[in-house]
Structures are given as C-alpha cells and as structure tokens.
Amino acid sequence: MNGFSALLKRDLKLAYRQASDSLTVLAFFVLATVLFPLAVGPEPAILARIGAGVVWVAALLAAMLSMDRMFQSDYDDGTLELLVIAPAPLELCVLAKACAHWLTTGVPLIVAAPLMGLFLNLDPAGYGTLLLALALGTPSLSLIGAVGAALVLGARRGGALLSLLILPLFVPVLIFGVGAVEAALTDISARPQLFVLGALTLAALALTPWPAAAALRQAVE
Amino acid sequence: MHRFANPTRFVALARAVQPWAMTIALATLFAGLWFGLLASPPDYQQGETVRIMYVHVPAAWMAMFCYTGMAGASAVALVWKHAVAHVTARATAPIGAAFTFLALVTGSLWGKPMWGTWWVWDARLTSVLILFFLYLGYMALENAFDDRARGQRAAAILAIVGAVNVPIIKFSVDWWNTLHQPASVVRLDGPSIHPSMLTPLILMAVGYTAFYIWVLCLRVRADINMSKVRALKLRNA
Numbered sequence: 387m388n389g390f391s392a393l394l395k396r397d398l399k400l401a402y403r404q405a406s407d408s409l410t411v412l413a414f415f416v417l418a419t420v421l422f423p424l425a426v427g428p429e430p431a432i433l434a435r436i437g438a439g440v441v442w443v444a445a446l447l448a449a450m451l452s453m454d455r456m457f458q459s460d461y462d463d464g465t466l467e468l469l470v471i472a473p474a475p476l477e478l479c480v481l482a483k484a485c486a487h488w489l490t491t492g493v494p495l496i497v498a499a500p501l502m503g504l505f506l507n508l509d510p511a512g513y514g515t516l517l518l519a520l521a522l523g524t525p526s527l528s529l530i531g532a533v534g535a536a537l538v539l540g541a542r543r544g545g546a547l548l549s550l551l552i553l554p555l556f557v558p559v560l561i562f563g564v565g566a567v568e569a570a571l572t573d574i575s576a577r578p579q580l581f582v583l584g585a586l587t588l589a590a591l592a593l594t595p596w597p598a599a600a601a602l603r604q605a606v607e
Numbered sequence: 608m609h610r611f612a613n614p615t616r617f618v619a620l621a622r623a624v625q626p627w628a629m630t631i632a633l634a635t636l637f638a639g640l641w642f643g644l645l646a647s648p649p650d651y652q653q654g655e656t657v658r659i660m661y662v663h664v665p666a667a668w669m670a671m672f673c674y675t676g677m678a679g680a681s682a683v684a685l686v687w688k689h690a691v692a693h694v695t696a697r698a699t700a701p702i703g704a705a706f707t708f709l710a711l712v713t714g715s716l717w718g719k720p721m722w723g724t725w726w727v728w729d730a731r732l733t734s735v736l737i738l739f740f741l742y743l744g745y746m747a748l749e750n751a752f753d754d755r756a757r758g759q760r761a762a763a764i765l766a767i768v769g770a771v772n773v774p775i776i777k778f779s780v781d782w783w784n785t786l787h788q789p790a791s792v793v794r795l796d797g798p799s800i801h802p803s804m805l806t807p808l809i810l811m812a813v814g815y816t817a818f819y820i821w822v823l824c825l826r827v828r829a830d831i832n833m834s835k836v837r838a839l840k841l842r843n844a
Contacts, residue, residue: 540752541752542752542753547747547748550744550747551744554741597764605761
C-alpha cells in the first residue's frame, strides 16, 4: 500500500502544480453542456427532458479528454519503466493512477454538475440522484479509461484512437447513469439503476487493473 | 495446439483445408439460398420478408463466433506467445466486422417492414453495434503502431477486454424487454422453428462457417507470405 499512496500523492501533487490542466477539462465540460441549449433551442421543457443525458455525455467526453494523459507523460520521461520494475505490483500502480485521475477529473465534474443542471432546467427532484449516479459511475470511467490509455501508449493519433476504443465500453455506465435520473424524475425508485452503477464500478475495480497492467508491461517491453 | 504454432506447418494445414472449405461453402450457400429464397414456405405472419432471416441470423451468429474466436486466439497468443495465433486473430477481425455489418444492415432492412422502423435502440441492436465498434477499434489499434509486434499485443489485450460484450449480446433479449425476438433455434427445449425453415437456416449457417474458414485460410496464408516478403526486403535493403 506504500507504493499506492506514494504514487497517488505524487500524481495529485503534479496535478495541483499544473492545475490549469484540470481546469481545462472542467471548462470543456461546461462548454460542451452549454452547446446543447444553443443547438436544440432554449425551450425549458425540452432542456428538462434531455438535461440528464446531456450532463452524462459531456461528463463522458470530458473524462475521456484527460485520459490519454494518464500514463503518457510517465511513458515519455521513462518513469513508467521504473514503475514496471518497481517491487510494488503494477496493478496497484494502475489503481493509484486511476484514482488520481478520478480525483482530479471525476470529482470536479461532480461538483460542477449541479450548475449544469441549472443551465439545463433540470427538475429539482433529479439533482440528488444525478450527483449520486455520477459519484457511483465516474470511478468506473477512470478505471476503464486506464485500460484504453495504457493500450494506446506510443500509438499514432493516440487521442482519436482512445475514443474509438473506450467510448463503446462506456455505454453501460451512460445507460444506467441516465436511467437512474429518469427514474427519479418519474417518481420510480432509482435504486436498481444505482445498484447496477455501483456494480459496474466494483467490477471495473476488480477487473480493469489486470489488462491495464498487461498493456503497460507490453508497452515498455 | 503447439504443433501448429509453427507457421510452415500451419500454412500447410491451411492450404489443405482451404479447397474443402471453399467447396463446402459454395455448395451449402447455394443450397441454402435455393431452399431459403425459393423452396421454403413464406411465414404466416411475416410473408416473404421472413426470407431475410436466412441471411441475417447466420450473419449475427458468425459475428459473435468470430469475436469469440478472435478473443480466444488473442489469449493464446498472449499466454503462449504463438505468432500464428496473432495472425489468426488479425485475419479474423475484418471477416467478423463484415459479418457484423451484414447482420446490422439485413436486420435494418428486415426491421423496416416488420417493426416499421429501420433502427430501434433496444439492447440487442445496441450491443451488436458496440460489437461492430469493438472490431473497428481492434483493427485501428492493430495498425496504430510503427512496430507491428506492439500493435499485435495491444490489440490482443483489447480483444480480450471486449469479450465481455459477447455474453451481453447473447442474453440481451432475455435480460431486457426488447423488440428483437428471443432465441428460437439455440434453446434448451429444442428449436421452436418449423423444419422447413430450419433446414435452409442450418445450411446457411454451415455455409457461413465454411466461408469464414475458407477466407481465414486465405488471409492467414497471405499474411504469413507478406511477413516473409517484408523480411526478405529488410534483408536486402
């Protein structure tokens, strides 16, 4: 666990010193959301209907935008090679990296989400569920993204390739994340969808470190 | 299995299998199309459009079969470092993507007269669309590296990760209430489809499988020959 906390601290410190990177992702999230009222028209009823979906899609895209940086700088400067030969298990390093990514991207998105709900005229009954769904769902985005980010290390056009690889895998999170808010808005219990979101995150937590670590090993081989 | 990790031996096997697969594919596809399009009865509800089934259903089966084969070959390639397994997985990807595309297009053509719409976002259709993107992602990742070996290994890991989608496709019609009908051939209580329609369906399924093996042999041999040409060019350069 020492390696885990050391790596997490290091990544958070790096993110803090280059805070503009995280802020750019946040700004992208806000801008992408704001585009929708401008595109589909400002009628409050339409916005309220699509609001939860728009917030989720924007969150997905914003999380993905910062994902290719997860291992790239370590790969470029050789830190990754040291992590691979370090005594701490590489799977644990992947978890630390994904955790740092979530803390620097997922959490700001969750904090900004109520404001986006306001922009999109989201019904007050949906806010709590939206935040809960985002809190349960976004960690799995970081974890699945870690696999994609590790796979595209050193590839040409890594960023565009990454979206092709991981957006299909994000679909379940999107479906159940939006489904939870829709259920809450129609006075049905959102618990089933929230449970599935939690299950997805737990499954991602258990399963994704292995392929991500395998991808990192073959990247520095 | 390790016997055929030797490319020369595998190529000899592929060369021997290829004409047989070609003969079986052409014969069963011809017979299946004749039975399916001409010699089988129209459905009492769907009329003549039911004939789309003979093209659509085996394509969907093959889409999943090819992905499973690709993921299996990738796992073998990663665990035992079989070069031929990498080649097999790589050769399977475009064939599987083509079957998936065929299943999506014929399903859409069938959906318009039957459901009144080209496309619905139900679980079966969405998960097959994701399968198509997984094939595309596999091929893109495979080609994204200057070092071929890197691309192979990265794509193999992706193929294994994407395998989670295969059971989702299979069981999507049971887990969700979908517009797409549930399984009627591969069932525990036996097929719920009339023999006059089952015969052309089975013929087409055999034909598609033989076609896959035929094209796979062709592609694997071409791939291995390309590697030899590349190696010769490098040596002479």
